[in-house]
Amino acid sequence: MKDNGESFVTEDGRTIGEVMLDLRDITLRFGGVEAIKSISFDIREGEIRAIIGPNGAGKSSMLNVISGFYIPQDGEVWFHGKKRAPLKPYQVARQGIARTFQNIALFEGMTVLDNIMTGRLNYTKSGLLAQAIWKGKAEREETENREKVERVIDFLEIQAIRKTPVGRLPYGLKKRVELARALAAEPKLLLLDEPMAGMNVEEKEDMSRFILDVNDEFGTTIALIEHDMGVVMDLSDRVVVMDYGKKIGDGTPDEVRNNQAVIDAYLGVAHED
Amino acid sequence: MLYREAGDYKTSYTADSQTFPIAFDRYRYWVVLAVSFLVIPFFITDYLVNALFMPFLIYAIAAIGLNILTGYAGQVSLGTGGFMAVGAYACYKLMTAFPDVNILIHVVLAGGITALVGTAFGLPSLRIKGFYLAVATLAAQFFLVWLFNKVAWFYNYSASGQISAPERMVFGVAVTGPNTPAWASYLVCLVFVTISALIARNLTRGALGRQWMATRDMDIAAEIIGVNPLKAKLTAFAVSSFFVGISGALFFAVYLGAVEVGEVFGINKSFLVLFMIIIGGLGSIFGAFAGAAFLVTLPVFLKLIGVDLFGWPTDLVAHLQLVIVGFLIMFFLVKEPHGLAQLWRLAKEKLRLWPFPH
Numbered sequence: 001m002k003d004n005g006e007s008f009v010t011e012d013g014r015t016i017g018e019v020m021l022d023l024r025d026i027t028l029r030f031g032g033v034e035a036i037k038s039i040s041f042d043i044r045e046g047e048i049r050a051i052i053g054p055n056g057a058g059k060s061s062m063l064n065v066i067s068g069f070y071i072p073q074d075g076e077v078w079f080h081g082k083k084r085a086p087l088k089p090y091q092v093a094r095q096g097i098a099r100t101f102q103n104i105a106l107f108e109g110m111t112v113l114d115n116i117m118t119g120r121l122n123y124t125k126s127g128l129l130a131q132a133i134w135k136g137k138a139e140r141e142e143t144e145n146r147e148k149v150e151r152v153i154d155f156l157e158i159q160a161i162r163k164t165p166v167g168r169l170p171y172g173l174k175k176r177v178e179l180a181r182a183l184a185a186e187p188k189l190l191l192l193d194e195p196m197a198g199m200n201v202e203e204k205e206d207m208s209r210f211i212l213d214v215n216d217e218f219g220t221t222i223a224l225i226e227h228d229m230g231v232v233m234d235l236s237d238r239v240v241v242m243d244y245g246k247k248i249g250d251g252t253p254d255e256v257r258n259n260q261a262v263i264d265a266y267l268g269v270a271h272e273d
Numbered sequence: 274m275l276y277r278e279a280g281d282y283k284t285s286y287t288a289d290s291q292t293f294p295i296a297f298d299r300y301r302y303w304v305v306l307a308v309s310f311l312v313i314p315f316f317i318t319d320y321l322v323n324a325l326f327m328p329f330l331i332y333a334i335a336a337i338g339l340n341i342l343t344g345y346a347g348q349v350s351l352g353t354g355g356f357m358a359v360g361a362y363a364c365y366k367l368m369t370a371f372p373d374v375n376i377l378i379h380v381v382l383a384g385g386i387t388a389l390v391g392t393a394f395g396l397p398s399l400r401i402k403g404f405y406l407a408v409a410t411l412a413a414q415f416f417l418v419w420l421f422n423k424v425a426w427f428y429n430y431s432a433s434g435q436i437s438a439p440e441r442m443v444f445g446v447a448v449t450g451p452n453t454p455a456w457a458s459y460l461v462c463l464v465f466v467t468i469s470a471l472i473a474r475n476l477t478r479g480a481l482g483r484q485w486m487a488t489r490d491m492d493i494a495a496e497i498i499g500v501n502p503l504k505a506k507l508t509a510f511a512v513s514s515f516f517v518g519i520s521g522a523l524f525f526a527v528y529l530g531a532v533e534v535g536e537v538f539g540i541n542k543s544f545l546v547l548f549m550i551i552i553g554g555l556g557s558i559f560g561a562f563a564g565a566a567f568l569v570t571l572p573v574f575l576k577l578i579g580v581d582l583f584g585w586p587t588d589l590v591a592h593l594q595l596v597i598v599g600f601l602i603m604f605f606l607v608k609e610p611h612g613l614a615q616l617w618r619l620a621k622e623k624l625r626l627w628p629f630p631h
Contacts, residue, residue, distance in 0.1 A: 090500055092497075109486060132475050133472075
């Protein structure tokens with residue numbers, strides 16, 4: 001695999017674009033605990049990038065750095081070739097980065113439709129007065145946003161639960177609604193934090209298909225954290241492996257699978273004392 | 274049988290997101306509007322207006338305001354009484370400073386001034402949540418009442434320390450002062466209620482309402498989807514205070530006519546409006562009406578039953594009222610946090626499918 005910053009073709013024959021997000025020497029500390037120790041990796045346009053590692057490796061912290069929840073003490077985040085100043089999460093969202101959460105973070109008191117419509121908030125430009133009288137620009141925007149949202153609803157096959165309050169939905173559907181909300185924002189980069197946690201095989205297959213379709217049809221770049229190795233190896237173009245806040249492997253699924261450090265981290269290794 | 278979705282096809286997204294998606298509800302809405310504007314003014318009496326309609330309509334506006342802040346945006350406030358006082362005093366100062374300007378414009382301006390004050394007192398909400406925010410707004414309540422008592426400029430240095438509304442005309446009819454006919458004060462309040470409810474409904478079903486509700490339900494996820502928490506919370510405080518200010522201005526100018534701030538806009542008022550939205554339903558415009566109607570009619574109803582019918586002593590009935598309200602608040606908080614509005618919603622949901630639920 002070449003790594004010269006330009007586009008290249010993977011083993012599966014998929015074309016991967018230029019570097020979209022570049023993380024350089026990211027270090028994140030909580031008091032005395034170093035959650036992330038000087039990690040660098042990149043995410044390229046159009047790829048599915050997996051981040052794996054044992055519990056507590058710092059994967060979720062990494063996503064939180066990307067989405068602006070945590071400001072790293074050291075290191076730089078480059079997005080589309082520009083160095084990113086420390087941003088608030090809502091500013092990151094405006095740059096075209098959307099995400100889902102490990103524990104579902106939906107708006108329980110709102111309907112599925114309203115939840116997904118929140119994904120369009122960044123595209124709403126009409127002011128308070130226009131919205132108060134619900135005429136002109138406000139009404140037009142509402143309809144446009146609704147059309148976009150309906151497309152996502154069709155895509156994820158959740159038409160039947162459109163008007164249901166989210167609190168009444170079963171777990172698997174909630175995960176899907178959360179994905180829908182992120183997709184409604186039409187992100188360039190989609191971060192998925194354990195999209196298949198707690199799902200049965202069938203639901204995992206559905207979700208995997210949706211992830212591949214999103215990547216394929218919308219051309220969305222995806223970074224995902226997942227523990228199911230079968231899923232990770234099948235879905236992703238490239239994999240980063242983390243352990244105890246350090247990067248111990250980076251490459252195609254095959255390269256990672258045969259990496260001794262990765263095998264040690266997952267299977268354990270006999271220490272010589 | 275009439276209450277049906279079946280056959281009522283929506284062919285546009287605008288039609289699907291309207292306030293009353295069911296045809297029967299739409300007709301009912303127009304009937305209620307027609308009766309309140311065209312029928313009631315002809316039959317209204319001074320007693321009805323003062324005991325029922327004016328307090329109901331004015332509290333409904335306050336409850337809509339507080340419901341936007343607490344029910345939709347999730348920011349608890351105990352400062353409603355103080356903000357109503359801001360509306361009342363702003364209206365008074367405007368009325369006396371610019372006697373030639375229409376009183377209706379003054380009421381709206383008073384709402385605007387209250388919105389500014391409310392936004393300023395909303396700033397702590399960016400740092401603190403829940404009970405702590407409630408205590409911060411409680412400070413606003415006490416500070417504002419103290420301010421209006423202390424600084425004589427607010428009550429134009431009158432000897433009594435009270436403010437009283439001079440007579441003002443709209444289309445040649447007095448709407449404030451002692452010579453106001455019952456139907457005039459009723460119609461003024463009704464117009465403000467109708468417009469407030471429409472605006473509140475439009476805001477809450479649109480993008481801004483989704484920002485508020487998202488912040489209420491899960492502020493972290495709201496931020497990640499692109500909601501600026503500063504903007505969401507402060508607009509909620511501004512819009513909420515705007516309505517509360519209008520209700521305060523009407524309460525003073527049209528309803529009472531003369532106000533002593535500590536008595537009328539004290540902490541009790543804050544709790545009363547809060548109880549209205551808890552009983553009526555948090556996060557619902559209809560709930561604001563239901564709660565206001567309930568808490569306004571309850572004392573009248575109890576007096577009718579207790580004092581007039583059974584001949585109980587008045588203080589017993591007054592205490593009974595406190596017991597009933599207290600019990601109901603506990604009941605709704607435990608059993609149905611979304612209040613009367615949710616019971617109504619559930620009934621409608623059942624009714625849509627009745628009598629063949631499968």
